[in-house]
Amino acid sequence: MFFRLNMKLFMFFLAWAFALLASSLASAATVEQIFKVQNRTIKRLCNERVIVTVNGLFPGPTINVHEGDTVIVHVFNEAPYNITIHWHGVFQLFSGWADGPEYVTQCPISSGNNYTYKFKVQNQEGTLWWHAHASVLRATVHGAFIIHPRSGQFPFPKPYKQIPIILGDWYNAGVEDMEKALAAGGRPELSSSFTINGLPGDIFSCSQKGQNSETFKMKVKQGKTYMLRMVNAVLELHLFVTLANHNFTVVAVDATYTDPYVTDVIVIAPGQTLDALFTANQPIGSYYMVASPYKSGGKMFDNITSRGIVVYDHQYAQYSSSHLVMPSLPSLNPMMPFLPPFNDTPTAHKFYSNITSLVGAPHWVPVPLEVDEHMFITVGLNLQRCDPATVTNDTCKGPMNHTLSPSMNNESFVLPKGRGYSMLEAFFENMSGVYTTDFPSKPPVMFDFTNPDIRFDLNLIFAPKSTKVKKLKFNSTVEIVFQNTAFIHTDNHAMHLHGFNFHVLAQGFGNFDPTSDEAKFNLVNPQIRNTIGVPVGGWAVIRFQANNPGVWFVHCHVEHHTHRGFNMAFEVENGPTLSTSLTPPPADLPKC
Structure with a gap:
């Protein structure tokens, strides 16, 4: 008996050793x-x-x-x-x-x-x-x-197959045309179609039939579970993703595991990623997977959809206890899912705010409880004043003949082009003249941020241009309240932080109230992300630990917003040792 128990123990440690070796x-x-x-x-x-x-x-x-x-x-x-x-x-x-x-x-x-x-x-x-x-x-x-x-193991049953789903868009305009539209200070060129893995789908007559069909097709076996690895690569918009007659189970966002979240609609912001399981548990046939826009504000947007087709492979029959059940052939007319309205903020907010992290999952980290830096950052679409003498030129085609100048805390960021060095080089060499470290921790003026009456308030709406960063101590914990504003129009802004993940403590509508809203903070299992949609007319609170030295960009992932200054950066100081400091630049680093 003793020998058998020791053999079991030996075999266990042998298996563990092999697993450790394989991991190594x-x-x-x-x-x-x-x-x-x-x-x-x-x-x-x-x-x-x-x-x-x-x-x-x-x-x-x-x-x-x-x-x-x-x-x-x-x-x-x-x-x-x-x-x-x-x-x-x-x-x-x-x-x-x-x-x-x-x-x-x-x-x-x-x-x-x-x-x-x-x-x-x-x-x-x-x-x-x-x-x-x-x-x-x-x-x-x-x-x-x-x-x-x-x-090789997931914290959920391993899916039968894993399939990347890249949600993008197609522009009939070229790079120069798009750049020209952005330089004009107004709305950029609208895309002609969303795409799924580069294909627009069969809603367009030009992409419907034959060998030249431009529709993504995914063949599945009945009863099998698949993991869709989704990326929103669209330049401008959040997307709803639906699959007719099927539910999704979200198991990860931004490469962090979540508590399994069952939903019939996925919402994914520009820049975000998401892993979702679905089981092919419906009658054999074909079903549309649809990407449609979520746009909470503004008048012009790409009100289009893209759709792919999930096809049950009719070659695979179902076995019932003792006899073969022959399936019917897939339908020639795929079933369409219900599509949320393009401005369905309640559905978007329900999805974005109900995700929680999977405590104890690989690489999960708890919320740091002691905060060293508190920041309150307003985000929104401001203006840069145009000289009345030049309103007819190609740079003043924004609202009221001014130029869009999106900002964070009323600072609209300018990349340091023409200064000879990147910001990280300036940090490493302790060089001045490339950027300054005086980005404000709060807006210069406090006001009723989400009141629609401020949309074109000329006392508040203009934002100066600057190249400012916020300096952080190594390993300090930073808490940021992102407060949306109602300038020009309200929108859900997808804020991306380079170099770190962050905990999303809470999200809500209206003006953030520290007295009542801090009581809503989830300090146990909040979702962990690198990109957060700040609710339309609302706020989001994030917290992260600045344990990575360097210069790290923070920006809205809506392309024409970041292009025009919806950015800032953090300068994180080196740690106390060589191993906690930024390494020297590589020899082939491009020169300006």
């Missing part, structure tokens, strides 16, 4: 890729257009890694535009030189030149993505970045 080997792997950024002619919606791609693909290649891997990506810029690549949601712990936003962590890679991104993926698993972080190039330069568990 996986963590030591190096994943190396070549990205050739190049123009390619692509046909969509009956039109050919030259777009910028990576390796000729739209969307670009999916990168698969395991937690602990080292990633090396050699980027060769063969396109006629400056480019950088951002690894959205990857911590870049002590490797800020690889983060990617132009003029923030690096100068752009100019046409004909190259740069190698090298970083280690640590303490993360799930779905993230990569995209261009220069000009408007992320419209076509993007792809999934999937971090697989080192152990």
